[in-house]
Amino acid sequence: MHPLITPAALAELLATDRPPVVLDVRWRLAGPPAKADYDRGHLPGAVFIDLDADLSATPGPLGRHPLPGAEHLQHVLRVAGISAGRPVVAYDAGDGSVAARLWWLLRWAGHREVAVLDGGYAAWTAQGHPVTAEVPAVQAGDITVEPGHLPVLDAEQAGKWAREALLLDARAPERYRGEVEPIDPAAGHVPGAVNAPFSGHIGPDGTWRGAEELAARFRELGVAEGKPVGAYCGSGVTASSVVLALEVAGVTTPEAPAALYAGSWSNWSADPSRPIATGEQPG
Template sequence: MRPLISPAELAAFEDRERPVVLDVRWRLGGPPGEASYRDGHLPGAVFVDLDTALAAPPGEGGRHPLPDPDVLQSELRKAGVRAGRAVVVYDDADGSIAARAWWLLRWAGHDQVAVLDGGYAAWSAEGREVTTEVPSPEPGDIEVRPGGMPVLSADEAAALAREGVLFDARANVRYTGETEPVDPRAGHIPGAVNAPSSEHAGPDGRWRSPAELAERFAALGLADGVQAGAYCGSGVTASSVVLALEVAGRTEPAALYAGSWSHWSRDPERPAATGPEHG
């Protein structure tokens, strides 16, 4: 299954073949995504909460650590996710939150998953049906088997920044250390390259073409055969770098530093680089 699916492609599925659709809308600082879901969502979509289903509680591991596999399995089963059945995830922003769900399903061993290109906004803009009806899906049978996607420890992220390319998906002002509104310290992992997740999509909210994304990553210093990884503030929007690299045609998945800056910056012994230059 390709990592992105258009609204037209999703709408074309026959009911009996229709993928499980997950609404994962979320915003840093609120309002809660579930409120938006209840105001209107794709037919049959089930709301899945980032904070309680797609992440473990915040703590030493960062603000959005990877969820406990048993908890993730339970939440996905409640949403109707089944082995062998495709899943489509969407948000109402730049696709970064949906990318987290996409990444987790891939990490869990479920390959049949795609992000809705343009998300809820694109679906609505095309005049497609939305509803306030909350479905009661038949429980799924997915078995979460972690290990389907590569992850990085803090030390491995530091080494990759020196030996490969480590992308920082945060806004440039956070990367440079000009501001840090959430985490303990400002700055970035030394050697990391800034690749804001907001730039993966065009002005219309849809993902840029594979050629555009490939050109962007090449301009940021990623060459064929070079190992790539990604981090962000808490490991959520960095997932969209992994997705964007796959859309761009990269066959080897980029590794994710799940703890990201929220984990790195907790340890005063870890260095924090500032300023616009990397390396």
């Protein structure tokens, strides 16, 4: 299954006898909770998934959105109706940066049939596809979560990758440079990391850039064949979209994916002994 799906292609699948499970993972960093958006209108049959409660463990030294435990994640996914072998489509408000977290978690858990809706809810409605406020009745799924199918970095490994391989920082340039830090304990970036804002994946129309354009962007950032690449962001959410974009671009594959520093800057900056770089250069 290609990691991105268009609204038109999803609409066709939803009209079949065996439609994919559709999950609404709209979320806002600064609130308010997006469940109210879901209640007002969502894709037909979509189930709401809460990023903070369902797709993350309790915030702490490991970060603001640590990876959920396998048992917890399995329960959430089964309640949402996900079974082995059944395709899943995740969507957020638009750019895919939040839906990519669910895409990444499912892939990490061993479920390969998962895609992100290109353009999200905004593209779906802009193209005239139907929405509903009806909450679907869901038959529980049987998915088994088996963590470890995608590589994960801890802080020590992330620091080493930034020095010896390639570590991409998905945050906005001003946060990377250390000019502002609205959330975490310190401003700046992991020394050696290269800024690769996740907003660069999206074109002017709100949908994802094509594979060739993404591949050219990543080459400019230093991605090269045979060179290990990892990604981080503020708390491990939007960095998932970098892992997704690398696969869409064809510079990584499902068999050789990019790594995710799951704790990201919220984990790195929580330890005052860790070095911090500022400015435009990796440092």
